[in-house]
Amino acid sequence: MSCMTIQNEALLEDLIEGSLYSRERVLRVLKVLHLTRFMDDKMAKLVRQNKGATFHLSVSGHELIGAVSALSLLPGTDWGFPYYRDRAFAIGLGCSIVDLLAAFLARDIENHSGGRMMPEHFSQLDLRIPCQSSVVGSQLLQSAGTAKSAVLRKAEEVVYVSAGDGATSQGDFHETLNFACLHNLPLIVVIQDNGWAISMPVAEQTAGGTIAKMARGYEGLAVFEIDGTDYVETAKALQQAVAKARSGCGPSLVVAQVPRLGPHSSSDDPKKYQCETLRSTDKLRDPIPRFEQWLLDQGYLDLEELEELQRRHFEMIEKAALSADKLPFPSRASAAEKVFKPYIPMTTCALDGCENTERGTHTDRVEGEAIVLMDALNHALIEEMERDPGVIVFGQDVAKGKGGVFGITRTLTDRFTENRCFNTPLAESTIVAIATGLSFDGFHKPLAEIQFADYAWTGMNQLFNELSSMYYRSNGMWNCPVVIRMPYGGYIQGGPYHSQSTEAYLSHCPGLKVVVPSNAADAKRLLKTAIRDPNPVIFLEHKALYRQRLFCARPEPGPEELLPFGQAAIVREGTDVTVAAWGMGVLMAVEAADTLSKEGSSVEVIDLRTLVPLDFASLLASIKKTGKFLVVHEAPRNCGFGAELAARVAEEAFLFLDAPVRRIAGKDCPVPYCKDLEEEVLPKVKDLEDALRSLALY
Numbered sequence: 001m002s003c004m005t006i007q008n009e010a011l012l013e014d015l016i017e018g019s020l021y022s023r024e025r026v027l028r029v030l031k032v033l034h035l036t037r038f039m040d041d042k043m044a045k046l047v048r049q050n051k052g053a054t055f056h057l058s059v060s061g062h063e064l065i066g067a068v069s070a071l072s073l074l075p076g077t078d079w080g081f082p083y084y085r086d087r088a089f090a091i092g093l094g095c096s097i098v099d100l101l102a103a104f105l106a107r108d109i110e111n112h113s114g115g116r117m118m119p120e121h122f123s124q125l126d127l128r129i130p131c132q133s134s135v136v137g138s139q140l141l142q143s144a145g146t147a148k149s150a151v152l153r154k155a156e157e158v159v160y161v162s163a164g165d166g167a168t169s170q171g172d173f174h175e176t177l178n179f180a181c182l183h184n185l186p187l188i189v190v191i192q193d194n195g196w197a198i199s200m201p202v203a204e205q206t207a208g209g210t211i212a213k214m215a216r217g218y219e220g221l222a223v224f225e226i227d228g229t230d231y232v233e234t235a236k237a238l239q240q241a242v243a244k245a246r247s248g249c250g251p252s253l254v255v256a257q258v259p260r261l262g263p264h265s266s267s268d269d270p271k272k273y274q275c276e277t278l279r280s281t282d283k284l285r286d287p288i289p290r291f292e293q294w295l296l297d298q299g300y301l302d303l304e305e306l307e308e309l310q311r312r313h314f315e316m317i318e319k320a321a322l323s324a325d326k327l328p329f330p331s332r333a334s335a336a337e338k339v340f341k342p343y344i345p346m347t348t349c350a351l352d353g354c355e356n357t358e359r360g361t362h363t364d365r366v367e368g369e370a371i372v373l374m375d376a377l378n379h380a381l382i383e384e385m386e387r388d389p390g391v392i393v394f395g396q397d398v399a400k401g402k403g404g405v406f407g408i409t410r411t412l413t414d415r416f417t418e419n420r421c422f423n424t425p426l427a428e429s430t431i432v433a434i435a436t437g438l439s440f441d442g443f444h445k446p447l448a449e450i451q452f453a454d455y456a457w458t459g460m461n462q463l464f465n466e467l468s469s470m471y472y473r474s475n476g477m478w479n480c481p482v483v484i485r486m487p488y489g490g491y492i493q494g495g496p497y498h499s500q501s502t503e504a505y506l507s508h509c510p511g512l513k514v515v516v517p518s519n520a521a522d523a524k525r526l527l528k529t530a531i532r533d534p535n536p537v538i539f540l541e542h543k544a545l546y547r548q549r550l551f552c553a554r555p556e557p558g559p560e561e562l563l564p565f566g567q568a569a570i571v572r573e574g575t576d577v578t579v580a581a582w583g584m585g586v587l588m589a590v591e592a593a594d595t596l597s598k599e600g601s602s603v604e605v606i607d608l609r610t611l612v613p614l615d616f617a618s619l620l621a622s623i624k625k626t627g628k629f630l631v632v633h634e635a636p637r638n639c640g641f642g643a644e645l646a647a648r649v650a651e652e653a654f655l656f657l658d659a660p661v662r663r664i665a666g667k668d669c670p671v672p673y674c675k676d677l678e679e680e681v682l683p684k685v686k687d688l689e690d691a692l693r694s695l696a697l698y
């Protein structure tokens with residue numbers, strides 16, 4: 001079907017009439033409505049019985065829009081990102097009712113996170129429901145990433161995402177509509193507008209009072225405003241939106257008015273903010289009696305048949321609840337498992353003392369001129385994109401002639417087309433979430449560039465709350481093989497917003513691997529390892545090292561040389577003091593060590609190379625030898641990564657220390673622009689030399 005025929009309303013009407021009103025179809029809708037409502041009632045009772053659930057989110061009033069949406073899709077082909085009040089969608093798409101009740105009771109089951117997430121956070125691999133988080137609206141942008149994946153794979157897949165009206169106040173809502181329209185995505189955004197976000201009415205939430213009005217400015221977006229308690233209206237809108245998406249004609253927004261018949265959650269008392277009149281008027285808008293009456297009026301069944309179905313569906317929920325309650329809770333021992341998906345790089349580099357698990361060592365090594373770090377990164381990208389058609393690159397200004405503000409992605413669009421190296425809007429939340437959504441398909445390896453680490457903050461929710469924990473939250477069901485490159489660091493007069501060193505924040509977030517190379521050869525091999533890793537990897541590139549020759553330029557490693565994460569390098573051997581560093585700190589440490597050696601002190605410099613995972617064993621071995629430890633970083637000293645190392649050294653190497661641990665770090669202040677001020681704030685080689693001298697003499 002082409003976009004032209006979609007616009008032919010008469011033909012559409014014919015298509016819709018055929019399928020929407022079949023007896024089989026409407027009775028399936030009825031079943032989903034009943035199961036969802038009876039499950040709601042059962043859940044309220046189970047909370048009182050203290051069976052494992054402490055929290056209940058009633059979905060009463062939202063059943064019809066969810067059920068009809070699910071029944072408009074192809075389970076297992078299409079994708080679903082339902083929010084917490086969309087249980088009817090989950091049931092309609094095919095989630096087992098035993099599973100849903102077991103998830104509610106926090107039991108150890110495969111789907112819906114196995115007790116890791118609160119109730120109503122749906123997750124099921126075979127039904128293509130990626131694990132949903134609790135952050136309202138976060139799923140919207142991720143769904144756009146998955147829809148982009150469908151377009152790139154030329155798959156006729158439709159992506160459904162739902163959210164409440166309150167969630168449309170999040171910037172992610174607008175970033176989603178913008179990205180979906182820019183890329184003409186097969187995305188259906190359903191807003192279940194119950195008029196409330198906990199206690200806040202839509203009038204305090206949405207300028208102009210209507211979400212649809214706000215959204216109409218996005219060109220290419222079909223906007224449907226419907227009564228989500230009316231079967232005919234709802235089914236027609238969904239059918240049209242699905243047909244539009246499936247035929248390549250782009251996204252739709254469906255704003256469905258529904259009543260919220262229960263409290264926001266079991267912790268909420270609506271009497272505190274809703275008047276009695278409103279609550280009794282809302283009860284009259286209950287979609288289930290309305291749909292039942294419609295079935296009776298249209299002659300699909302009589303009252304006796306309806307009551308029989310009600311009884312049967314009620315019994316199904318009672319039986320499912322008994323089965324769910326028999327399932328075990330997850331074991332305590334599993335609580336901290338599955339933060340990372342296991343990964344062993346298959347080809348490694350013998351130079352670094354790692355075991356070779358596949359091919360011979362260094363067979364592909366290219367002898368010759370040393371290359372600088374920025375060229376090494378560019379070559380790693382080209383080689384990996386040639387090797388794996390799933391590797392795609394995107395970010396701000398990365399495509400076409402520009403190739404990123406530092407030129408790392410230059411020539412990629414020319415070599416691999418705009419499908420594999422494309423620009424994104426100037427929106428970091430979009431960049432991180434699109435990467436997440438793209439990574440769900442099991443084919444793509446998204447490689448995103450954040451222009452400067454300093455600007456990752458506007459994408460931090462998607463990074464810290466979403467991407468990083470997907471594998472853990474889904475109990476190992478969904479993993480995100482995403483690499484995010486971020487130029488970082490100071491010494492270039494970049495001021496407070498082009499100088500930040502964010503490695504400590506990133507390393508603090510469970511589920512992210514953090515890589516910080518200090519030279520071209522490591523950078524190339526680590527980036528290739530990152531691309532092959534099934535987990536999210538943050539790749540920090542120091543801006544001042546991109547073109548640095550003296551220390552950083554190295555002979556280029558071959559295309560099959562990988563450097564496994566968690567293997568520090570002893571850059572300079574020594575016996576008197578151990579210095580731990582990464583990125584720029586390594587250069588400073590080596591320079592200081594050279595000076596100290598002329599004075600008769602022997603300093604061992606360890607380049608950690610990856611902070612997560614951390615090669616603490618190498619550090620420990622060195623400290624046992626030298627008895628003295630210093631760590632250097634340019635990020636502020638307070639709560640910097642040096643604090644973590646100092647604490648671990650105190651815990652695990654206390655008895656081997658002959659002197660207090662020292663830290664050389666940036667001052668606890670932003671990095672200023674003026675050269676003199678910048679020099680005052682960031683650590684200098686002289687600071688290191690002084691500290692090393694005093695440690696050597698201690």
Ligand SMILES: Cc1ncc(C[n+]2csc(CCOP(=O)(O)OP(=O)(O)O)c2C)c(N)n1
Pocket residue numbers: 085134135136163164165166167168194196197198260264
């Ligand atoms: C980003 C974020 N802020 C706050 C919350 C706490 N919270 C949970 S649900 C909710 C209300 C959401 O309202 P709406 O999107 O209209 O959906 P509804 O619950 O009405 O279906 C809030 C504020 C959250 N989960 N996420």
